[in-house]
Amino acid sequence: MSERFIAFEGVRKSYDGVSYVVRGLDLDVAKGEFLTLLGPSGSGKTTTLMMLAGFEAPTDGTITLADNRIDSVPPHRRNIGVVFQNYALFPHMTVGENVAFPLKMRRLGKAEITERVRRALDMVRMASFETRRPNQLSGGQQQRIALARALVFEPQLVLMDEPLGALDKQLREHMQLEIKHLHARLGINVVYVTHDQSEALTMSDRVGVFNDGILQQIAPPHALYETPANPFVATFIGENNAISGEVVAIENAVCRIRAPDGSIITGHAGEGLKEGARATLVLRPERIQLAPATEIPNRFTATLKEIIYHGDHVRLRVSACGCDDIFIKVAAAQDIPVQSLGSTAVIGWAPEDCRALALS
Template identity: 85%
Template sequence: MTERFIAFEGVRKSYDGKSYVVRGLDLHVAQGEFLTLLGPSGSGKTTTLMMLAGFEAPTHGTITLDGNRIDSVPPHRRNIGVVFQNYALFPHMTVGENVAFPLKMRRLGKAELTERVRRALDMVRMASFETRRPNQLSGGQQQRIALARALVFEPQLVLMDEPLGALDKQLREHMQLEIKHLHGRLGINVVYVTHDQSEALTMSDRVGVFNDGTLQQVASPHALYETPANPFVATFIGENNAIAGEVVELSGQNCRIRTTDGSVIAALAGEGLKQGARTTLVLRPERITLSPALGSPNCFTAKIDELIYHGDHLRLRVRACGCDDVRVKVPATQAHSFQASGAEIGIGWAPEDCRALALS
């Protein structure tokens, strides 16, 4: 496996020569990897994708693909397939003609063109729709055709910019798995942009989290969820409780945090944490247990502010450890055990389920 199939080295992008929308980007992508760029609007993820596609040029730094510099190569010579949110299908062409278009631009012979179109449509399970036009297709079907068109010329790399953003929830989740399985079968490189955290965690080998033009962390979905590098990643990926406190004891990977109401919490220590420093302690709602055993390291009294029914689970908003908005996720089977808002309950969690992060 080539560990640096794609490489951004010191890449910066500015449109006005003063402020940067991408800052000091160093990012390497291995051969065959599915990498998702995730972040809020304006964070730099789409600009990064557009620089890789060739639609934007970096202001500083270099971009290489399979060992070759491409930052000055025009888009049509990069051998990259691109899928956009709006599909960009030609309305006057049939499905087959849309998929064949990149091959015609490459002047392939008729026999090979026909065979490749057939294979590409089979790949996305749309072979029976070859003679239809885009306006005769559903959103999910149009997205499959856009994907087939991006794959038909056998590119080194496929880029996808919010490709499922226009689909409803059920179809979106179905297409996530379709794209993931297709990637697994073909072994191609995919760089995918989304602002949907669930989508990123579901589909990716690794996820790069952007904020304010800077790559905050790049890691596997499991590592991002369990060991976020900083408070931004912790609160952006999934749902997290953020509890303010001060480091009162630090011993290797373990620490103790005193919160604003004087509670002391045993936790794991994030990178760069220092004795006496202010910190944000992050804790997933599903890791909090009710009525913990007496003598547990983290055992506190909480006051219920709100109960919210979600079908398969119940969410509680409680006040505890000096925080007015601690969220607890409870299975629906335990819903009968709760009283109305204002009741006091016992909550707790294991030290390894919470992490104290250094503030930047």
């Protein structure tokens, strides 16, 4: 990692003194990094963001920003921009006045405020809307104004809490790329909170996955997708088939798992596996082959249960290895050897395409 910019050390947060919504968080964020905190509702990701913003105080531990402790510094003295899901624009102010507000609070001169507002609105391509009020703007336009207001005072860090959650799918995907490009151009730090895994994988340098107040894994999107650290991350990030079984052998990071029907599956061995122990074998739907080559060791007979059309691809639900809900993802243009429910076909996958994970 390059120069450390943000650090959480031993941070815990409790609201009642008994249960903890964030537990033992140790996290370093590099200078200029786009970090996304991802997890289900109640996992601790938003509380972590609020502690960094200063709206919540940690119960234990320290938070530093540019090597300065900030866990007891009030929010307005942290030089952090914040963008919320509901935009939080002042309805009685024009767009220009909303963007100028943080600068007026910092008592900048009128000429400098005018210039900075112009630059910020140009940055988000909203210069022609300066005299309008928020109720005259679409959701995407309001989000751009909220982003301009968070950037106008040139903060060292911008925090975003589900900023695109209220937008429709097409606009949300467009804004994801706009924010990503803006981050690359400005080189500032962004810490972004979402429960949308696709959004996290699309935008981030690294993603931290939270569950039950614990940071389960932090890694670049590709590593998170390909090498999940535990069953929770594997099933939360993208789609994964999960097959429970017993570890019968481990050798050189390769293991053999006995599936519910007695079939033996060969795969990559994750950390902490032991012979004789129960494990979860995870396998992406797009890695399963229909009518695989004979040299592939993992070859099993599958029975077709359901065909689900998704436009650009088709999902097949099959029964195999003693599991009734194994999904296969194939391109819509690809020939499918099984067409009628109840028919059978051979499926298979390479050992390196599946991963056995220890049960915690």
